[in-house]
Amino acid sequence: MLYELRIYHVNPGKMQVLHERFRDHVIELFLKHGMKITQYWEDINDANNRLYYVVEHDNMETRNDNYERFRNDPEWIKVKRISELDGPYLNNQESIFMKTAAFFENK
Template sequence: MLYELRIYHMHPGRMQAIRDRFTHFTLQIFARHGMRVNDFWEDMDAENNRLYYVMQYADMEERDRQWEAFRNDPEWQKVKQESEKDAPIVERIESIYMKRAPFFPQ
């Protein structure tokens, strides 16, 4: 199993925009493409403007296929464009790929 920690560094003042986009659109589009999100977190320090979430995949090939389909999804392209008409939301994204440690019980 492959896990991807995604860290979104938001532009100042855009945290609510990313919350709204995930709530109303992104998670449903992820589900349509078979993309599994394990959990979401927000930075305790509101000044940091960071959102964290973990995705789960069978392997890197599945990850790449799902993200390619997501990026090319016409609904996603429309949602992204409309949600960023006033200003960009995400400044940059970090991805960290992880595997479960063998000593930790599941």
């Protein structure tokens, strides 16, 4: 299993509308394209204006295929275009790829 930690550096004033976009559209679209989100977090320091989440993938190839389908989904293209009429939500996005440490079993 491949785990992708995505870190969104959110533009000032855009965190709430980003929450709404995830809640109303993105979570369902991710599921449609085979991507399972394990959890969402916000930075404890509001001044950092960051949103974090982990996506589970079978492997890197599946991850890339799923995101390609997601990015080209007409519904996503429309949601992104409409939701960002007043400017983009993010000023930067990072992805960190992880795997389970061999010594750890979550019981």
